Amino acid sequence: ASADSSIESAIQHILTNDDKQSWVNKPPQEPFIVGSLKSESETRQATTHLQNLLMAGRQEEALNVALEKELWTHAQVIGAKLGPQQYSKAVSYFTMRSIPDGSPLKALYL
Secondary structure (H helix, E strand, C coil), X not given: CHHHHHHHHHHHHHHHCCCCCHHHHCCCCCCCCCCCCCCHHHHHHHHHHHHHHHHCCCHHHHHHHHHHXXXXXXXXXXXXXXXXXXXXXXXXXXXXXXXXXXXXXXXXHC
């Protein structure tokens, strides 16, 4: 019980601490939207194309389509299956296209 109380106290301190680094309190300079603004129909069509490529054994091409169509989850899963180099490519594309400049996440992910 003492450990739980100690953890809760530490979390409370972090959440209420006024000495947070300046970037924590500033919103990003532009909207931070992860994902795509494509319609459901466009997403469904791209996903079907991606599925067909994978079923035909064309994994590299499927990865490129997922990156081009900003299907980030699919790109990362396919990249992970293909190996570390392709996974890194998927993370880099996601980071460059989805995370605004100046965000600490961009620096951490790259």
